[in-house]
Amino acid sequence: MKRFLLAVALLAAAAAAHGSLPEHRPAPGGVAVIELGDAGQPRPQALYQDEPVLVVQAHGQWHAIVGIGLDAEPGEAAVTVDGERHGFTIRDRTYAEQRITLENDEYVSPGEETLERIRSDHRRIHAARDTRSARTPDDLAFRLPLEGTFTSPFGLRRFFNDQPRNPHSGLDIAAEAGTPVRAPAAGExxxxxxxxxxxxxxxxxxxxxxxxxxxxxxxxxxxxxDTVAPGDTLGTVGATGRVTGPHLHWTVYLNSQAVDPLLFVAGEDATYNDADDD
Ligand SMILES: [Zn+2]
Structure with missing residues (x-):
């Protein structure tokens, strides 16, 4: 009986996981989930700002899943399928401020040699970020890469030693150095x-x-x-790079835009970082 119940529970979990969608939050740093029509039809190709976006099937419908940049302007937007517009509104959203003091000024105002390294880092980082492989994700329900304390939320407007820098492009999860970091979903x-x-x-x-x-x-x-399955170890928590202590910085890119990772994690409240919440 117990085994039967377990089997039923596993089936139910599998059914829930398959075809799950991220939270719809059409705002800077968010995700727009746009219904495109009956999943009985062939998979449509959807464009946002003339670039193809992720299209998945859920609840008998095709959906475009669009990453909205942190720098996006609020207002009318659309995905198009064969020239047909599926409009949506990008809402306004204000993220909280964060001020960080760093002892090592090289991380705030890097010298020329370091700037050269940063530029070459960026070329590789952007190439990875901009990857558009032909595979379709098995599942858009991510598990957290580790258990830890959420420290800096996604989207913070950041100042290092009082100098404005890029907004926080991911979620920081603090844990002891050496804690395994696991794949949240299948991939390569x-x-x-x-x-x-x-x-x-x-x-x-x-x-x-x-x-x-x-x-x-x-x-x-x-x-x-390497091909990874959900839960496979990618590495361990450390304190390499520009950090004030050991933690994981986790970024989710969708159509090259950094979006709030918690929108993909069921059961996690992705509104915790609203500026007007505290
Ligand atoms: Zn971070």
Missing amino acids: VIETGDYFFNGRTVFVDHGSGLVTMYCHLQDIRVATG
Whole structure:
């Protein structure tokens, strides 16, 4: 009887996981989930700002899953399928401020040699971020890459030593150095490296423009070309790169835009970082 109930529970979990969608939050740093029509029809190709976006099937419908940049302007937007518009509104959203003090000024105002390294890092990081593989993600329900304390939320407007810098492109999860960091979903490792700001880093491609990035690792346990299943260890939590302590910085890129990772994690409240919440 127990075994039967377990089997039923597993089937129910599998059914829920398959065809799950991220949270619809059409705002800067969010995700728009746009219904495109009956899944009985062939998979449509959807474009957003003239670039193809992820299209998945759920609840008998095709959906476009669109990453909205942190720098997007609120207002009317649309995905198009064969020239037909599916409009949506990008809402306004204000993220909280974060001020960080760093002892090492090289991380705030890098010298020329370091700038050259940063530029070469960026070329590799952007190439990984911009990957559009033909695979379709098996599942858009991510598990958390580790158990830890959410420290810096996604989207914070950041100042290092009082100087404005790029907004926080991921979620920081603090844990003891050496804690395993696990793949949140199936994918392929497309890049690993040791970058000036991000430290030791792994990129996983989940397909069709959905790419995740794991930074500041102590060590890396995978190599480019490896296939990973949900829960596989990618590396361990560390404090490499621009950090104030050991933590994982986790970024989710969708059509090259960094979006709030918690929109993909069922049961996690992705509104915790609203500026007007505290
Ligand atoms: Zn971070």
